[in-house]
Amino acid sequence: MAIVLLVLTLCLNAFALAAESGKGAAVKPESGEGIYRAACTACHGPNGKGVSRSVVGFENPLPDFTDCNFGPREANNDWAAVVTHGGPARGFSRIMPAFHPALTAEEIDRVVEYLRGFCREPAWPRGELNLPRALVTEKAFPEDEAVVTTSINATEGSAVSQKVVYERRFGARNQFEAVLPYGFAGRNGAGWGGGIGDIALGYKRVLFHSLRHGSIFSLTGEAVLPTGDRARGFGKGVTVFEPFASYGQILPGDSFLQFQGGVELPTHTDDASRAGFWRVAAGKTFTQGGGFGRAWSPMVELLADRDFEPGARTNWDVAPQLQVTLSTRQHIMANFGVRIPATHTAGRPVQIMFYLLWDWFDGGLRDGW
Numbered sequence: 001m002a003i004v005l006l007v008l009t010l011c012l013n014a015f016a017l018a019a020e021s022g023k024g025a026a027v028k029p030e031s032g033e034g035i036y037r038a039a040c041t042a043c044h045g046p047n048g049k050g051v052s053r054s055v056v057g058f059e060n061p062l063p064d065f066t067d068c069n070f071g072p073r074e075a076n077n078d079w080a081a082v083v084t085h086g087g088p089a090r091g092f093s094r095i096m097p098a099f100h101p102a103l104t105a106e107e108i109d110r111v112v113e114y115l116r117g118f119c120r121e122p123a124w125p126r127g128e129l130n131l132p133r134a135l136v137t138e139k140a141f142p143e144d145e146a147v148v149t150t151s152i153n154a155t156e157g158s159a160v161s162q163k164v165v166y167e168r169r170f171g172a173r174n175q176f177e178a179v180l181p182y183g184f185a186g187r188n189g190a191g192w193g194g195g196i197g198d199i200a201l202g203y204k205r206v207l208f209h210s211l212r213h214g215s216i217f218s219l220t221g222e223a224v225l226p227t228g229d230r231a232r233g234f235g236k237g238v239t240v241f242e243p244f245a246s247y248g249q250i251l252p253g254d255s256f257l258q259f260q261g262g263v264e265l266p267t268h269t270d271d272a273s274r275a276g277f278w279r280v281a282a283g284k285t286f287t288q289g290g291g292f293g294r295a296w297s298p299m300v301e302l303l304a305d306r307d308f309e310p311g312a313r314t315n316w317d318v319a320p321q322l323q324v325t326l327s328t329r330q331h332i333m334a335n336f337g338v339r340i341p342a343t344h345t346a347g348r349p350v351q352i353m354f355y356l357l358w359d360w361f362d363g364g365l366r367d368g369w
């Protein structure tokens with residue numbers, strides 16, 4: 001009898017121990033991790049790096065969720081779109097299955113949140129803080145982007161100018177940028193003349209970002225070099241240092257605000273004067289396809305600049321505009337608007353402005369349509 005009791009207690013103890021030790025490792029099947037283990041590891045691997053091609057039996061490369069240069073820049077909504085409707089929702093392969101309706105929207109949110117754990121470095125700003133780019137106001141988010149902006153004078157003589165901006169990120173918070181402007185102007189009935197303007201080189205650093213507060217703040221130092229032919233109206237003929245701050249703030253209801261303010265400091269003030277500028281862009285994003293499709297972002301910018309000279313005036317412009325994502329991947333976008341002088345309008349043209357933007361990190365120009 002005693003022996004039976006002893007064996008029984010031992011057994012019960014063993015059970016209790018097993019239950020105890022199992023607790024830490026137990027994963028609730030409905031938790032983000034539980035869903036990931038059940039539905040995603042076969043392809044994405046338990047460590048999020050993607051299992052080898054020989055195991056999955058398809059050629060398409062799998063994303064590496066542990067790569068912080070990739071994961072954090074993608075917004076939750078983009079990942080939720082892919083998990084809900086499958087790879088084609090963002091112009092990816094069909095091999096990435098659609099989990100709607102097998103998983104509920106809440107379960108998809110949970111598994112996407114679980115994916116966030118794979119990059120363990122909080123220094124990388126999150127893609128949600130990558131707000132729609134306005135025509136003039138510069139963003140705080142560090143980008144891998146190429147943008148071609150065209151401005152056409154609608155008043156005050158014929159002129160067309162274009163600006164190619166190339167931006168490249170390095171590390172979690174840094175970005176290099178180069179700006180090449182060029183233009184064509186009508187010469188009072190003597191045909192059109194063209195030329196390149198002042199090339200600018202800049203370095204941006206994110207000083208603060210928080211998804212919880214919905215804000216991001218950066219400083220940029222830019223040098224504008226006198227590469228343009230000043231005599232023909234292209235460029236200032238003097239090197240100008242242009243430090244500026246930029247700030248982005250997410251607001252409720254997919255609205256946002258962006259600020260940029262800075263100074264222009266020419267190395268010689270004979271040819272160009274010191275000046276200050278400040279810019280605000282306010283807008284709201286509307287998304288088609290139940291929140292996962294094409295995004296339309298109407299915005300309005302208020303643009304001010306003023307020379308630092310006694311008696312100088314502040315010029316104000318207003319620029320209503322509409323940005324839209326063109327590709328399914330949402331890495332190619334366009335923005336179209338008008339820049340209208342609001343004060344001191346004499347000699348300042350109304351300009352029609354538009355850009356084409358390519359986030360080249362997310363895919364080639366022909367990918368993801």
Ligand code: HEC
Nearest residue numbers: 039040043060062063079082083087092093095096097111
């Ligand atoms: C049958 C294999 C397979 C399964 C199962 C699978 N995936 Fe994928 N997933 C892929 C492939 C392949 C890609 C890359 C597609 C491409 O690049 O064209 C991908 C891409 C993704 C992406 C897009 C990443 C980016 O580039 O922005 C996300 C997010 C994702 N998967 C999440 C999940 C989650 C979460 C699960 C489980 C609920 C899951 N996947 C299950 C194969 C799979």
